[in-house]
Amino acid sequence: MHADIIQYIENVSDARKELFYRIHSIILRLYPAIQTAISYNIPKYYLSKEEWIFVSYNKQGISLHVGYKGKLLEFKAKNPGFSSGKACLHLTPKQDIPWQDVEKLIESAIRPL
Numbered sequence: 001m002h003a004d005i006i007q008y009i010e011n012v013s014d015a016r017k018e019l020f021y022r023i024h025s026i027i028l029r030l031y032p033a034i035q036t037a038i039s040y041n042i043p044k045y046y047l048s049k050e051e052w053i054f055v056s057y058n059k060q061g062i063s064l065h066v067g068y069k070g071k072l073l074e075f076k077a078k079n080p081g082f083s084s085g086k087a088c089l090h091l092t093p094k095q096d097i098p099w100q101d102v103e104k105l106i107e108s109a110i111r112p113l
Contacts, residue, residue: 002028005036005043012057015093020062023055023091026103031110045110053109061092064102070109075101 009020027045037044046052054065065088066072079098083090
């Protein structure tokens with residue numbers, strides 16, 4: 001089920017890989033029945049058409065593509081030192097990452113309330 005995602009993760013040999021595996025593990029722990037696919041050339045984790053998150057590599061780390069339903073503004077208000085786009089959060093291995101807040105962001109994207 002996740003072989004395509006593992007292959008994507010394994011394509012780098014630097015510290016970003018460990019960060020990606022941590023996000024991958026969090027998603028699998030929160031949603032054991034989640035489905036995966038490569039879509040737009042990056043990993044997609046989804047429960048339905050509306051319940052999804054994309055995760056991809058960027059130059060310094062990884063990006064969590066949470067869409068507009070993800071509570072990215074709440075995350076940014078609580079953690080202002082993180083770079084983001086309109087619908088994605090950028091994480092780097094050098095940052096002190098607030099993992100509980102990242103989990104909440106993932107949950108808000110996959111299972112919005």
